[in-house]
Amino acid sequence: xxxxxxxxxxxxxxxxxxxxxxxxxxxxxxxxxxxxxxxxxxxxxxxxxxxxxxxxxxxxxxxxxxxxxxxxxxxxxxxxxxxxxxxxxxxxxxxxxxxxxxxxxxxxxxxxxxxxxxxxxxxxxxxxxxxxxxxxxxxxxxxxxxxxxxxxxxxxxxxxxxxxxxxxxxxxxxxxxxxxxxxxxxxxxxxxxxxxxxxxxxxxxxxxxxxxxxxxxxxxxxxxxxxxxxxxxxxxxxxxxxxxxxxxxxxxxxxxxxxxxxxxxxxxxxxxxxxxxxxxxxxxxxxxxxxxxxxxxxxxxxxxxxxxxxxxxxxxxxxxxxxxxxxxxxxxxxxxxxxxx
Numbered sequence: 659x660x661x662x663x664x665x666x667x668x669x670x671x672x673x674x675x676x677x678x679x680x681x682x683x684x685x686x687x688x689x690x691x692x693x694x695x696x697x698x699x700x701x702x703x704x705x706x707x708x709x710x711x712x713x714x715x716x717x718x719x720x721x722x723x724x725x726x727x728x729x730x731x732x733x734x735x736x737x738x739x740x741x742x743x744x745x746x747x748x749x750x751x752x753x754x755x756x757x758x759x760x761x762x763x764x765x766x767x768x769x770x771x772x773x774x775x776x777x778x779x780x781x782x783x784x785x786x787x788x789x790x791x792x793x794x795x796x797x798x799x800x801x802x803x804x805x806x807x808x809x810x811x812x813x814x815x816x817x818x819x820x821x822x823x824x825x826x827x828x829x830x831x832x833x834x835x836x837x838x839x840x841x842x843x844x845x846x847x848x849x850x851x852x853x854x855x856x857x858x859x860x861x862x863x864x865x866x867x868x869x870x871x872x873x874x875x876x877x878x879x880x881x882x883x884x885x886x887x888x889x890x891x892x893x894x895x896x897x898x899x900x901x902x903x904x905x906x907x908x909x910x911x912x913x914x915x916x917x918x919x920x921x922x923x924x925x926x927x928x929x930x931x932x933x934x935x936x937x938x939x940x941x942x943x944x945x946x947x948x949x950x951x952x953x954x955x956x957x958x959x960x961x962x963x964x965x966x967x968x969x970x971x972x973x974x975x976x977x978x979x980x981x982x983x984x985x986x987x988x989x990x991x992x993x994x995x996x997x998x999x
Contacts, residue, residue: 686728690721694782701774712781713850719782720849723789730793731936732989740797747794750787754780785849792888796937813965815934818972826907827972832960833902833953834895835915838938841954844891852887896959904941906975913943915953922946924982930997934968941968971995 697714726746733739757780765773818827900916911927913920927945939956943949960966976986984997 686721686725690718690725693718693721694778697778697782698775701778702771709854711778713854715778715781716785716849717846719784719786720789720846722782723786723793724845726786727790727793743790743794743797747787747790750783750790754783754787757783813960813963815965815967815969818969821905821907826905826912827974828903828905828912829969830901830903831955831964831968832899832958832966833915833940833955834898834958835900835951836895836898836954837952838940838954845888848887848891892957895957899958902953902955906972906978908978911943913949913951915951920946920949920951922949924978924984927979927982927984927997928999930979930984931994932968932971932996933994934970935993939967 693714697711697718700711700714727743730739730743733742761776761780765776768776816829816831818829821828901914902916903912903914905912909924911922911924911930913922922943922945927943929942929944931940931942933939933941933956935956937956938954940952940954942952944951955968956966958966979997980986984999987996987998988994
């Protein structure tokens with residue numbers, strides 16, 4: 659080895675590793691794959707359609723449907739995402755109906771292990787397809803709303819205004835104080851509880867279910883029972899809508915949620931996430947004297963003339979927060995901006 663030889667070692671940036679790990683943990687596709695693999699393991703081992711593997715199938719399938727619907731809303735342009743959503747919904751719906759009718763005969767020649775895996779995938783497909791069709795219904799409802807809006811002035815996004823104090827900008831909007839983790843848990847609970855309720859109904863109506871085919875019967879129960887329950891759930895959430903305001907001053911962030919006020923100096927701000935559009939439009943903030951807020955605007959009930967969205971952050975906010983020592987991360991379409999210390 660010569661004197662000019664150098665031995666170098668590289669170490670991964672801990673922040674990069676943390677970010678990658680966080681994204682994997684929050685990725686519904688990862689959870690869906692883990693849950694379905696566990697369900698397959700239980701089913702192949704002979705625990706066919708008992709409570710626990712059945713629960714894994716339902717939640718795992720919903721995770722895949724949830725991930726797909728979110729992905730279609732991120733497709734650019736939006737029309738392509740809607741076409742993709744419609745096409746996959748039709749194909750999967752037809753496939754589920756076909757398998758419910760002819761799946762048993764097609765799988766009869768295969769070994770037990772293959773049939774067990776097929777059962778898991780078929781059962782998981784039901785909540786996945788149900789969620790995909792629910793998302794499609796949301797798109798259709800939004801389209802009808804937009805057509806009706808042509809007859810009147812379209813809703814506008816809340817706008818930034820100059821604060822009375824003169825040291826920053828403020829935006830006022832309706833919001834629901836709610837963590838996305840709890841919203842996801844509530845949706846999972848709805849899927850599980852009413853999935854089990856559907857099983858009880860199918861057992862009670864065994865003759866009718868056998869004529870229809872159990873998988874098709876579960877799909878119909880999801881549409882007849884699950885959809886109204888989800889709509890009722892969102893209606894309950896909207897009753898918690900409060901008037902909120904966020905103001906970025908020269909050196910501090912001022913927040914009002916209902917009658918509660920928070921002030922966080924930029925130097926004490928630890929985390930800020932700002933998502934402008936979709937049902938998951940929201941802002942999340944941590945820092946200051948124990949402030950830890952998550953306010954969802956996408957499912958809140960907006961006043962007439964306003965949309966349930968947030969405006970993009972002003973450019974001056976980026977500069978102020980970066981000078982305060984925070985780093986910025988942007989999504990592909992710049993609809994989600996995250997600042998971290």
